[in-house]
Amino acid sequence: MINIVDKKCCCGCGACAEVCPTQAISMSVDCEGFRYPVTDVSTCISCGKCERQCPFITPQAAEAHRPEGLLLADNDDCQRATASSGGAFALLASNVIDAGGIVFGAAFDSNWGVHHIGVESIADLSRLKGSKYVESNLGDSYAKVAEAVAAGRRVMFVGTPCQVAGLRRAIGKPHPYLLLVDVACHGIPSSKVWGHSLKEFCDKESISPNDITAINFRDKVKGWKNYHFTVTHRSGNYSTREFPYILGFAHDLYLRPSCHACRIKEVGSYADITLADAWGIEHTTSNARFLDDKGVSFVMVHTDAGRDAMAGVKTATVESIDTEEMLQYNRSIVTSAPHTAERERFFALLAQGGSVAHCVAKAHRVSLKQRLERLLTPLLLRLGIKGFTKKWRRK
């Protein structure tokens, strides 16, 4: 039976609730704003299935492999502009929809919370496009995916590596109609902190949240690398590089506890394909198309199903790249964010009623060591001194 004592040991994927034969498990939001399973002991029959299928309690042994690395930029600059990276997601997804399939991914709801939905038309794909830096509520999407593939439909599911792992464990074996895609994941921030932050943003700008028409965490208006947080409102656009929520996210102040000890990063991706930003590209390619600061995807292909899906992408500039080399510039794909005292300080201040902006400013004090590390890391990477290797494994 699942009983979460150490919150670092649960990623909130919901696989346990999905596989429970008596529906004894429900997901509930804790005081920090993260979802956890709660077991109703009166209906639990102690079968142990929840623990056996949990990707954190029982991580699966895997076969070592080296993923194929690709750089990708959508040839359509309008599509690329609205993607977080180079637009790999929409290119893969549109092929699935053109073949009559369904694509599951993260979308905003009417209150600007984030949840997973399934879309079946190219027009609706825009709802899934773009990174939303908030924990997405999966709802019943695992069950809907299982239903769709059982009915013989092609399905693409996109989520964080732990959401993809949870789906794989809930479904069992790889399914020929199911394409699993995970996004590289620094960690997932709290939906509660996001809710407070958006309200503070609206108050500061004197705008009503009811009149927001779009939110973009990664607006490329000033370039891919210099991305901005932009709120589109009936009264105009509000864009900033200094949104406290993003600063706090970047400094790991309110990531889910499991993101500080990510078991999926330890054993490797369960997906067919991993999508990431091609950070560090200026050191790894001379292709001008990739150096225009409009966004480039770093795609890691893990399986034959992933290779087939990538072969179907026709309208993009694609180049092979050494995976290990790219990983040197994107360490959060394979390493967990450090758990610091600043995180505890942040939540203590928030509990006292402080604004997110205030709590971020107070909680985050940059030490001299951190400053030196930030200054020296790019130089050490360039000199090849600060490298690391990672064994990739296949389930």
Ligand SMILES: Cc1cc2nc3c(=O)[nH]c(=O)nc-3n(C[C@H](O)[C@H](O)[C@H](O)COP(=O)(O)OP(=O)(O)OC[C@H]3O[C@@H](n4cnc5c(N)ncnc54)[C@H](O)[C@@H]3O)c2cc1C
């Ligand atoms: C929380 C988070 C942390 C990330 N950390 C890194 C990182 O450290 N390094 C890195 O290289 N890349 C990271 N990424 C991935 C990167 O931001 C892009 O999402 C990825 O490169 C795909 O971009 P794209 O241009 O192909 O497509 P886009 O159009 O940007 O597609 C975005 C896809 O991400 C999915 N998605 C968006 N928000 C969420 C969410 N909250 N939960 C689950 N799925 C979501 C959507 O369903 C969609 O399928 C992160 C993404 C998220 C959501």
Ligand code: SF4
């Ligand atoms: S990691 Fe997923 S399967 Fe395991 S206990 Fe948490 S929600 Fe359940």
Ligand code: SF4
């Ligand atoms: S032990 Fe079995 S019945 Fe009990 S919660 Fe887990 S899966 Fe459900």
Ligand code: SF4
């Ligand atoms: S860092 Fe790991 S545990 Fe956290 S959201 Fe990403 S995949 Fe899940």
